[in-house]
Amino acid sequence: MKAAVIALPRSPARLWPYVGGAVGLVVLAAIPEFLGLYQTQLLTYGLIMAIAALGFNLLLGYTGLLSFGHSAYFGLGAYTVAFLLQWLGIHSMELYILLGLPVAAIVSALFGFICVRHTRIFFGILTLALSQVLYSLALKFFWVTGGTDGLRVPRPTLLLGIIDFAGSGGFPRFIRSYYYYVLGVFVLSAAIMWVIVHSPFGKALQAIRDNETRARFLGLRVRRFRWAAFLLSGTFTALAGILWVPLNGLTTPDVLYWPFSGEIVFMTLLGGFRNFFGPIVGGIVFTFLKTYAVASTEYWQLLLGTVLVVLILLLPTGVVGALSQLAKRLRTTREGAR
Amino acid sequence: MSILAVQVLNSLFYASVLFLIAAGLSLIFGVMRIVNLAHGSLFAIGAYIGAWLVGRAIGLGVPVTWLLLVIPIAALAVALVGIVIEPLLLRPFYRRAEEYQLLVTFGLLLILEDLMRLVWGALPLTADTVMDTMPVVHIGALVYPGYNILVIGIGIAAAILLWVVIYGTKFGVLLRATSQDRRMAAALGLNVGLVYVAAFAIGCFMAGLGGAIVVPSHAAVLGMGVEALVLAFVVVVVGGLGSLKGALVGALIVSFVRTAGIQFFPEVELAVLYLIAAVVLIARPTGLFGTA
Numbered sequence: 057m058k059a060a061v062i063a064l065p066r067s068p069a070r071l072w073p074y075v076g077g078a079v080g081l082v083v084l085a086a087i088p089e090f091l092g093l094y095q096t097q098l099l100t101y102g103l104i105m106a107i108a109a110l111g112f113n114l115l116l117g118y119t120g121l122l123s124f125g126h127s128a129y130f131g132l133g134a135y136t137v138a139f140l141l142q143w144l145g146i147h148s149m150e151l152y153i154l155l156g157l158p159v160a161a162i163v164s165a166l167f168g169f170i171c172v173r174h175t176r177i178f179f180g181i182l183t184l185a186l187s188q189v190l191y192s193l194a195l196k197f198f199w200v201t202g203g204t205d206g207l208r209v210p211r212p213t214l215l216l217g218i219i220d221f222a223g224s225g226g227f228p229r230f231i232r233s234y235y236y237y238v239l240g241v242f243v244l245s246a247a248i249m250w251v252i253v254h255s256p257f258g259k260a261l262q263a264i265r266d267n268e269t270r271a272r273f274l275g276l277r278v279r280r281f282r283w284a285a286f287l288l289s290g291t292f293t294a295l296a297g298i299l300w301v302p303l304n305g306l307t308t309p310d311v312l313y314w315p316f317s318g319e320i321v322f323m324t325l326l327g328g329f330r331n332f333f334g335p336i337v338g339g340i341v342f343t344f345l346k347t348y349a350v351a352s353t354e355y356w357q358l359l360l361g362t363v364l365v366v367l368i369l370l371l372p373t374g375v376v377g378a379l380s381q382l383a384k385r386l387r388t389t390r391e392g393a394r
Numbered sequence: 395m396s397i398l399a400v401q402v403l404n405s406l407f408y409a410s411v412l413f414l415i416a417a418g419l420s421l422i423f424g425v426m427r428i429v430n431l432a433h434g435s436l437f438a439i440g441a442y443i444g445a446w447l448v449g450r451a452i453g454l455g456v457p458v459t460w461l462l463l464v465i466p467i468a469a470l471a472v473a474l475v476g477i478v479i480e481p482l483l484l485r486p487f488y489r490r491a492e493e494y495q496l497l498v499t500f501g502l503l504l505i506l507e508d509l510m511r512l513v514w515g516a517l518p519l520t521a522d523t524v525m526d527t528m529p530v531v532h533i534g535a536l537v538y539p540g541y542n543i544l545v546i547g548i549g550i551a552a553a554i555l556l557w558v559v560i561y562g563t564k565f566g567v568l569l570r571a572t573s574q575d576r577r578m579a580a581a582l583g584l585n586v587g588l589v590y591v592a593a594f595a596i597g598c599f600m601a602g603l604g605g606a607i608v609v610p611s612h613a614a615v616l617g618m619g620v621e622a623l624v625l626a627f628v629v630v631v632v633g634g635l636g637s638l639k640g641a642l643v644g645a646l647i648v649s650f651v652r653t654a655g656i657q658f659f660p661e662v663e664l665a666v667l668y669l670i671a672a673v674v675l676i677a678r679p680t681g682l683f684g685t686a
Contacts, residue, residue, distance in 0.1 A: 173679070
């Protein structure tokens with residue numbers, strides 16, 4: 057069973073996600089050559105958001121739980137990095153990830169243990185309430201967290217200190233290197249997530265999502281599975297926060313505030329939560345959409361809100377879902393004509 | 395001793411406003427099964443309309459004693475906004491999954507927040523003239539604004555009125571019937587669509603009223619709705635979503651804890667509130683008075 061999970065499926069129809077993934081990867085690896093520095097930076101943000109949305113979607117798309125408090129884990133990752141710098145003087149990105157992930161996993165496990173006692177709307181409110189506990193702590197304990205000013209995180213060294221960005225011209229070098237660094241982490245996390253959702257564990261989560269009672273009759277310990285999914289989901293989103301903070305250079309309580317959770321939900325929905333690749337596309341598209349909305353109009357929230365409402369009215373399966381439906385329809389009409 | 399009295403009055407003032415917001419949120423959830431994330435923004439719109447009307451009225455030379463009329467007008471205006479929103483935005487989503495209902499109200503929140511900025515700008519809008527015209531009350535050696543006592547009175551009156559409407563009138567029976575079983579109510583010939591509009595409009599009216607009564611003592615600022623919403627969430631979670639009694643008790647608990655918090659443990663004042671909500675949700679998922 058374990059080998060079957062990783063081995064390529066024999067049926068050619070099942071092969072296209074791998075082909076699509078490989079093509080996407082080649083495009084992502086080559087594209088900085090054609091983009092300016094600013095666009096590359098934006099794409100880095102997009103990949104980071106894609107990791108956050110992938111983590112979030114393990115709960116929404118695969119387990120059927122809508123969290124409205126995922127800002128907590130993103131912000132937790134960001135603030136952990138800031139504290140590691142402030143208290144221990146750590147400058148290495150690898151150490152940030154290695155030390156940050158266990159912290160995130162512990163807090164996710166704790167919050168998840170509480171939240172998975174409920175489902176549906178109560179789950180959403182509980183996740184929101186817990187995330188706001190962290191938000192208000194970050195806001196009020198200003199002598200630790202810097203309050204609304206936040207904490208600064210300068211550019212760290214990459215690959216155990218081999219690459220550092222001190223001196224002049226550090227910024228463009230950082231953006232170029234960091235893009236590939238984030239891309240590497242992204243590919244690794246996406247691959248791990250792919251294995252998770254296609255493993256027996258992932259199938260069990262989907263069974264629970266589709267019919268909790270039947271899953272229970274099959275002997276699945278529903279709450280424990282949800283808890284594990286919550287833990288993984290929170291940790292993935294925290295990884296995104298860890299990667300985000302050196303790029304942003306600063307972490308403020310805004311990333312813990314609940315409207316940011318709404319943005320994570322938004323990007324996942326934009327891409328489509330019924331498809332593995334949906335959150336990835338959503339994270340990248342949302343980042344560009346938001347940046348251009350902010351740049352072009354003072355009233356970007358108005359624009360984004362309208363997009364969101366129209367989107368869920370007209371494209372409930374998101375961009376990726378709509379495209380795959382379109383592809384399916386084209387295929388059937390072509391076969392019908394034949 | 396008089397400090398204690400002032401703190402109690404402050405808590406009651408705060409509870410009145412919170413009750414108005416939370417009761418509307420709870421009513422909408424009870425009848426329509428929608429958690430309205432934009433509810434705080436409706437509250438903020440009430441505050442903005444109130445402050446704006448006060449400014450206009452003063453500009454037109456309306457005598458200050460008439461300024462209090464602004465409060466019901468602002469609340470009615472927000473109710474009108476609700477009457478427009480419900481059929482336009484919410485109705486297409488009743489048959490869809492909960493996630494989409496939550497998201498459409500989140501989209502609405504983004505839209506409303508920016509519309510407020512578009513119409514009234516980014517600077518705070520004040521209406522403190524209303525507060526200044528009211529006499530002050532002497533409590534021991536301390537002076538207390540009479541307006542705050544009026545707000546407490548409005549809060550109490552609103553609570554009583556709401557009770558009478560929901561538990562004492564035919565309309566209340568219709569509301570409760572729809573809330574218990576929408577399809578059965580429809581099968582019995584009830585115009586459910588109309589009940590939904592009415593429930594949403596009443597919820598909006600109360601949010602708008604909350605905003606309009608708070609604006610003379612605070613100012614209308616951007617982001618006040620987003621902040622108020624989470625507190626209203628705490629109230630309904632503690633009291634029970636969909637329960638009127640819960641909204642009242644929850645508002646009182648939250649207000650007194652918050653007043654005490656600001657006095658004794660200002661750093662964790664908000665965190666304590668959210669933790670109370672979390673503890674209640676764990677121990678009694680339906681809240682103290684909820685049945686849902």
